[in-house]
Amino acid sequence: MKLAVIGTGYVGLVTGTCFSDLGNEVTCIDVNQAKVEGLKQGIIPIYEPGLSELVSRNYEEGRLQFTTNAADVIPDADIVYIAVGTPQSDSGAADLSAVWKVVEGIAPHLREDALVVVKSTVPVGTNGKVYEMLKELCGREVNVASNPEFLKEGSAISDFMYPDRVVCGVRNEAAEELLQTLHAPLVRTGKPILFMSPESSELTKYAANALLATKISFINEIANLSEKVGADINDVRIGMGHDQRIGFQFLFPGLGYGGSCFPKDVRALASLAETLQLEPKIMRAVDEVNVHQRASLVRKIDAFYGGDVAGKTFGVWGLAFKPKTDDIREAPALELLNYLADKGAIIHVHDPEAMENVQAQFGDKIRKYCKSEMEAVDGADCLAINTEWNEYRTPDFKKLKAKMKSPTIFDGRNLFELGNMEKHGFTYFSVGRRPVDVSKT
Numbered sequence: 001m002k003l004a005v006i007g008t009g010y011v012g013l014v015t016g017t018c019f020s021d022l023g024n025e026v027t028c029i030d031v032n033q034a035k036v037e038g039l040k041q042g043i044i045p046i047y048e049p050g051l052s053e054l055v056s057r058n059y060e061e062g063r064l065q066f067t068t069n070a071a072d073v074i075p076d077a078d079i080v081y082i083a084v085g086t087p088q089s090d091s092g093a094a095d096l097s098a099v100w101k102v103v104e105g106i107a108p109h110l111r112e113d114a115l116v117v118v119k120s121t122v123p124v125g126t127n128g129k130v131y132e133m134l135k136e137l138c139g140r141e142v143n144v145a146s147n148p149e150f151l152k153e154g155s156a157i158s159d160f161m162y163p164d165r166v167v168c169g170v171r172n173e174a175a176e177e178l179l180q181t182l183h184a185p186l187v188r189t190g191k192p193i194l195f196m197s198p199e200s201s202e203l204t205k206y207a208a209n210a211l212l213a214t215k216i217s218f219i220n221e222i223a224n225l226s227e228k229v230g231a232d233i234n235d236v237r238i239g240m241g242h243d244q245r246i247g248f249q250f251l252f253p254g255l256g257y258g259g260s261c262f263p264k265d266v267r268a269l270a271s272l273a274e275t276l277q278l279e280p281k282i283m284r285a286v287d288e289v290n291v292h293q294r295a296s297l298v299r300k301i302d303a304f305y306g307g308d309v310a311g312k313t314f315g316v317w318g319l320a321f322k323p324k325t326d327d328i329r330e331a332p333a334l335e336l337l338n339y340l341a342d343k344g345a346i347i348h349v350h351d352p353e354a355m356e357n358v359q360a361q362f363g364d365k366i367r368k369y370c371k372s373e374m375e376a377v378d379g380a381d382c383l384a385i386n387t388e389w390n391e392y393r394t395p396d397f398k399k400l401k402a403k404m405k406s407p408t409i410f411d412g413r414n415l416f417e418l419g420n421m422e423k424h425g426f427t428y429f430s431v432g433r434r435p436v437d438v439s440k441t
Ligand SMILES: NC(=O)c1ccc[n+]([C@@H]2O[C@H](COP(=O)([O-])OP(=O)(O)OC[C@H]3O[C@@H](n4cnc5c(N)ncnc54)[C@H](O)[C@@H]3O)[C@@H](O)[C@H]2O)c1
Pocket: 006, 007, 008, 009, 010, 011, 012, 029, 030, 031, 032, 035, 083, 084, 085, 086, 098, 101, 102, 119, 120, 121, 122, 149, 150, 151, 152, 153, 260, 261
């Protein structure tokens, strides 16, 4: 099949590349000329495990192309995917301006039998609006479907290639047949392609993200309670998770959810409900708990130092919003960096992939961008951990202690055992567990 994928970001690039790898002829289109030129030279604009190899192979074998010129590609396409960003607008609702721009841009070039598929996460009713808009612009009916994406950054390729389910919102059999054929190689293991109305498909995407976000805010609230009552959230989490009705997934406490999806999607869903005179009490509470949790490391640091961090050296491990990505959109680390920079602390950071993105925002407000995690703690008054990269999980504690000026750790991801911290003589603050304070022993 011939596919045009418009928007070559985390979702568009992964979608286009994976579909090309499955034997389709795919052209990825983006307005960002530098990005497109880079991709043609094998420069991948994001870090996503396995993506670079897959892009290179399919580009070299001619199944995957990149362009800024939609008009050249759309007339040939069986399916046109819309995968542009739908960020949060000032009101909290999703900003659909990029989607409307794409719709206007493709209308004059669409083949009579082409299927337009909205992959971007869009509020319920958007598919219907795209359909109406194309009908108006083209002077005829255009087939429009919804196919939301459920991939996670850091495991995007395997999530795409081995989905739990594929959700498609369609209006007719022609769309169902095309999407069935396109996705057939992804569901050979028996996972379902679920066909439903575009409205149900759009709502499924938001509802899934909102429930996952709810689990995270719930466990963070229980973690804060654990700290007050002397319980250990790790034991509580495991005790809960063994109940099969609850499960273990998305119950890790931490610094709240970040990234480009959960924060904006929870707010967009709440905002949609409010425009319909409903009161989205759960969604608003989930967001509120999350905003509070994102500042939890800052609160602990501020309390420990009595607000006086000026001139103190902070080693910071982890900047990306989660491991295995370079994405810092809504990353909890940004909250900490802003606090430390405003207060005049000396900041040394390390992240395996996200330092360039942080440098673009913080520049010389950060004293050192370090090549290794040990370099970041050299002479540090304390270590603060934001992201659970695997390489941070088992440091040589003797070496770590010897490097630091003071053995103090603020861990937003519960990477270390409390017993280990006691054994090695660290003062250690984590999430939902008792503090270890060696200065008091
Ligand atoms: N990032 C994720 O993990 C993820 C997962 C599932 C769904 N989604 C949803 O997918 C959509 C895309 O997210 P993303 O993270 O890939 O966004 P992104 O910001 O990484 O990429 C969007 C791309 O679209 C391009 N673009 C903007 N306007 C354009 C236009 N008129 N024509 C062509 N290209 C244009 C931008 O230059 C950019 O490269 C969003 O709706 C998001 O909510 C994201």
